[in-house]
Amino acid sequence: MEKELVTRARQGDRAALEELCRATWEPLYRFLYYLVQNRYEAEELTQETYLRALPMLDALRAQDGAGFVGYLKQVARNLVRDRWRQRSRNDACLPDVDLACLGSADVGEDPAAMAEAREEEERVRTALASLAPDYRRVITLRLLDGWSVRQTAHAMGRSEGAVRVLQYRALVALRKVLCPEKPSKGEGDLP
Amino acid sequence: MSPEDRLSLYIDALNQGRRPPSCDGDEEWELLLETVRRVRRLAPPAMPEPDFPQRLAVALSRKLGGRRAGARWGLRKISAFLGTAAAVLVLCFGSYGYGRWSVEGRWPWWPPFAAEVAQGRAGVEQEASQGPCPSAPAAGMDDRARASEQCKEAPLVAADRANAGPATDREEPAAPVPEGPSVAGAPAGRGGGGIVGGGPASGNGPPAAPAGAASEKTQGYLTASRAGEEEAHRPSEVPETGGAAARAPAPLARGTPATGNGIALLFGGREYRAVELLDAGALPAARFELLGEGRARGLPDGERVPVYRRPDSVPTEVYTPLDEFWVRWAPAEPPARGSPNREPR
Numbered sequence: 001m002e003k004e005l006v007t008r009a010r011q012g013d014r015a016a017l018e019e020l021c022r023a024t025w026e027p028l029y030r031f032l033y034y035l036v037q038n039r040y041e042a043e044e045l046t047q048e049t050y051l052r053a054l055p056m057l058d059a060l061r062a063q064d065g066a067g068f069v070g071y072l073k074q075v076a077r078n079l080v081r082d083r084w085r086q087r088s089r090n091d092a093c094l095p096d097v098d099l100a101c102l103g104s105a106d107v108g109e110d111p112a113a114m115a116e117a118r119e120e121e122e123r124v125r126t127a128l129a130s131l132a133p134d135y136r137r138v139i140t141l142r143l144l145d146g147w148s149v150r151q152t153a154h155a156m157g158r159s160e161g162a163v164r165v166l167q168y169r170a171l172v173a174l175r176k177v178l179c180p181e182k183p184s185k186g187e188g189d190l191p
Numbered sequence: 192m193s194p195e196d197r198l199s200l201y202i203d204a205l206n207q208g209r210r211p212p213s214c215d216g217d218e219e220w221e222l223l224l225e226t227v228r229r230v231r232r233l234a235p236p237a238m239p240e241p242d243f244p245q246r247l248a249v250a251l252s253r254k255l256g257g258r259r260a261g262a263r264w265g266l267r268k269i270s271a272f273l274g275t276a277a278a279v280l281v282l283c284f285g286s287y288g289y290g291r292w293s294v295e296g297r298w299p300w301w302p303p304f305a306a307e308v309a310q311g312r313a314g315v316e317q318e319a320s321q322g323p324c325p326s327a328p329a330a331g332m333d334d335r336a337r338a339s340e341q342c343k344e345a346p347l348v349a350a351d352r353a354n355a356g357p358a359t360d361r362e363e364p365a366a367p368v369p370e371g372p373s374v375a376g377a378p379a380g381r382g383g384g385g386i387v388g389g390g391p392a393s394g395n396g397p398p399a400a401p402a403g404a405a406s407e408k409t410q411g412y413l414t415a416s417r418a419g420e421e422e423a424h425r426p427s428e429v430p431e432t433g434g435a436a437a438r439a440p441a442p443l444a445r446g447t448p449a450t451g452n453g454i455a456l457l458f459g460g461r462e463y464r465a466v467e468l469l470d471a472g473a474l475p476a477a478r479f480e481l482l483g484e485g486r487a488r489g490l491p492d493g494e495r496v497p498v499y500r501r502p503d504s505v506p507t508e509v510y511t512p513l514d515e516f517w518v519r520w521a522p523a524e525p526p527a528r529g530s531p532n533r534e535p536r
Contacts, residue, residue: 012256018248025244030236037231039208043239043247050251084221124229143227144234146206149199167202168195175226 006068010054020068021050028072035080045083049076127177135170142167194220202227208237456511456520458485458498463509463520471515478503479510487511 005023008016025046032049033042053075128136134156141147141155142163153163197212201224204211240246456463459482479499487494496511504510510517 009251010255012252014248014252017252017255018245021248021251022244025247029239029243033236034232035228037228038205038211039237039239040204040210042236043243044210047247047250047254050247051254054251054255120229121233124233128230139230142202142206143230146234146237148203148206164195164199168198171198171223171226174230175222178226178229179222 003068006054024069024072027069028076031073032076032080035076045076045079048079052079123178127174130177131170131173134166135173138163138167139170139174198223198227205231455488455523456485456496456498456509456518457488458483458509458520462488462523464523465518466508466521467519468513469510469517469519471512471517482509485509485511 005016005020009020028049029042029046032045033039036042036045049072053072128139131139137156138152141152142149147155149160149163152167153160156163156166158166201211203209205227454465456465463485478501480502482498482500484495485498487496496513499510499512500506500508501510505521507522509520511520512518
């Protein structure tokens with residue numbers, strides 16, 4: 001069914017393309033959002049992934065049972081990797097998370113990968129819990145609740161500038177906890 | 192901008208679903224951004240607008256269509272280029288082997304020459320309707336292949352040559368071409384009757400600059416000399432008349448001796464016979480030395496032609512220009528024993 005849709009979509013069938021997008025966009029988007037943590041980028045990458053994947057139907061045929069969504073994720077993974085490499089020109093800047101495992105874990109296809117993703121989540125929660133309360137709070141408000149600097153400053157009773165400095169130091173500290181082997185500039189600046 | 196402000200802007204962009212600002216930085220900076228993303232993965236993803244699938248389909252449809260159109264346009268451009276290149280190659284080299292207009296470097300489809308080319312083509316068609324090539328090919332071959340394989344060394348078609356430009360247009364020796372009226376009694380028009388198959392079937396040869404004197408003169412030479420050949424082979428059928436006018440016109444063989452062709456050159460008190468017709472392009476200009484002026488017999492009275500010799504050739508032989516050819520002349524009688532011009536053995 002997917003192959004038929006892909007074939008029709010490649011031939012310019014707008015209805016088939018729409019149906020294909022409706023059937024497959026969400027797992028792809030979630031996967032990409034998981035990687036980039038930005039809605040705009042995730043949407044942009046979703047579209048770019050389709051554009052790169054659709055013309056390569058032969059590669060889809062070569063997939064062994066992964067299906068079109070699996071194939072899309074593989075393409076998306078390569079796209080993200082390319083983008084990060086372009087930014088940093090250094091593989092060391094790639095996330096420590098195994099992208100391949102995350103890709104499968106996101107759709108729940110591979111239990112081992114899912115377990116690894118859960119471990120990663122637990123690692124971050126533990127690292128957060130180990131931070132000083134102000135650090136933990138500013139990170140929670142700004143990153144998990146999505147508050148603005150002004151809202152955060154109001155909630156914490158600090159100036160906006162103080163919140164920016166605080167969140168920077170908090171993240172440096174968190175990075176140090178998550179990757180202890182990497183020295184950082186902000187080391188020793190703990191309040 | 193301080194790293195605190197940059198990081199704050201990056202987090203704001205993530206929170207608001209905007210494109211994050213350019214965040215190039217060192218490895219430490221990238222690790223910091225990755226830490227931000229890792230924390231944000233704890234939160235549920237921010238889903239796009241409900242109409243995202245429709246917008247996505249529209250955008251994909253437009254972009255995929257554009258890419259397909261681009262690919263088609265690219266293919267079309269490549270095809271057009273290849274077709275044009277092939278046509279140019281065919282036009283440039285397709286008839287080169289027949290010693291046609293490419294020798295002159297003139298373009299037969301250029302408007303000033305087009306009329307002459309059409310005229311020459313009409314002449315060739317007229318000839319083609321009158322008889323087969325003497326060396327008729329096997330059945331089944333097409334005209335072009337026939338002309339190429341069977342008639343390459345066969346007699347030249349007068350009309351074919353009638354399209355040639357004047358000798359002065361060539362890169363080869365700028366020998367003067369004798370001027371004068373047409374051959375008396377020669378068939379009117381290009382390539383008058385009975386001359387078939389000596390050259391290519393198509394008529395897109397080079398046009399003559401003035402479509403008159405030189406070409407018709409060439410035609411006269413050629414028809415007369417070919418007639419002489421036929422006489423030599425069939426003396427009982429064609430009576431010797433001593434002139435070109437009454438003979439069946441036929442071209443002089445290129446690259447082959449043409450004995451008894453009835454054309455003679457009077458030069459230096461000696462009579463010469465036309466032996467061979469040579470392409471001017473095959474003979475370098477520097478090897479000719481002007482000896483003087485001779486008179487051709489069998490051509491209109493008073494036909495004067497410049498006479499040349501080639502130092503690297505047989506000393507007794509002389510050459511005269513004839514449109515885009517050289518005619519090689521040999522003494523009609525062998526020089527007397529002891530003569531300085533005697534041909535070495």
